[in-house]
Amino acid sequence: MGILDPYKGFGVTFSTMFKKPTTEQYPEEKKPTAPRFHGRHQLNRHPDGLEKCVGCELCAWACPADAIYVEGADNTDEERYSPGERYGRVYQINYLRCILCGLCIEACPTRALTMTNDYELADDSRSDLIFTKEQLLAPLGEEMTAPPHPMYLGDSETDYYRFDPNRSGPFDASGLAATGAGKGADANVPGQDSEPEPVR
Numbered sequence: 001m002g003i004l005d006p007y008k009g010f011g012v013t014f015s016t017m018f019k020k021p022t023t024e025q026y027p028e029e030k031k032p033t034a035p036r037f038h039g040r041h042q043l044n045r046h047p048d049g050l051e052k053c054v055g056c057e058l059c060a061w062a063c064p065a066d067a068i069y070v071e072g073a074d075n076t077d078e079e080r081y082s083p084g085e086r087y088g089r090v091y092q093i094n095y096l097r098c099i100l101c102g103l104c105i106e107a108c109p110t111r112a113l114t115m116t117n118d119y120e121l122a123d124d125s126r127s128d129l130i131f132t133k134e135q136l137l138a139p140l141g142e143e144m145t146a147p148p149h150p151m152y153l154g155d156s157e158t159d160y161y162r163f164d165p166n167r168s169g170p171f172d173a174s175g176l177a178a179t180g181a182g183k184g185a186d187a188n189v190p191g192q193d194s195e196p197e198p199v200r
């Protein structure tokens with residue numbers, strides 16, 4: 001250590017003393033995050049309200065922190081939650097484990113799982129940090145109907161996924177066609193990567 005080093009150290013202290021302090025007024029004033037910030041997850045819906053999750057568990061297998069628990073179950077014609085054969089009957093994310101790395105959303109084949117910008121995930125209860133499917137599901141849009149219900153957007157899976165809002169047929173009977181719902185698979189689904197938006 002040189003003889004002048006302590007004075008250099010005090011120099012930093014003195015120069016900092018005259019700088020304006022930077023104080024974040026959180027939580028009263030919240031700064032917006034970067035648009036692609038990885039925050040709390042969201043389970044998305046199709047434009048008719050059915051769930052995009054098909055209970056495949058790929059997100060759980062991709063997770064390096066073992067934070068996701070999924071139990072799939074079969075849809076039936078009488079009780080349909082997703083347009084696929086199966087749906088996620090139980091879906092949980094443990095935010096005590098999650099490191100918000102985003103590998104799970106990369107693994108999801110249906111874009112059922114995306115991440116919002118919501119970063120307020122602190123709590124004083126361990127059990128409250130295990131989010132259930134009901135907490136993670138995107139809220140129902142105006143044109144959506146809560147599952148279970150049949151696929152409203154066409155007669156076949158091709159109709160459903162390549163939905164033309166101008167088509168006539170059973171879709172008209174649901175009253176959704178006039179709203180324009182279905183213009184693209186991600187219509188009316190908040191919080192997706194392209195339009196991140198916290199939901200609570």
Ligand code: SF4
Pocket residue numbers: 062063064065066067068093097098099100101102103104105
């Ligand atoms: S963001 Fe990463 S750690 Fe969190 S659930 Fe997804 S894969 Fe697991």
Ligand code: SF4
Pocket residue numbers: 052053054055056057058059060070088107108109110111112113
């Ligand atoms: S969120 Fe995606 S990857 Fe995870 S179980 Fe559902 S469909 Fe599969």
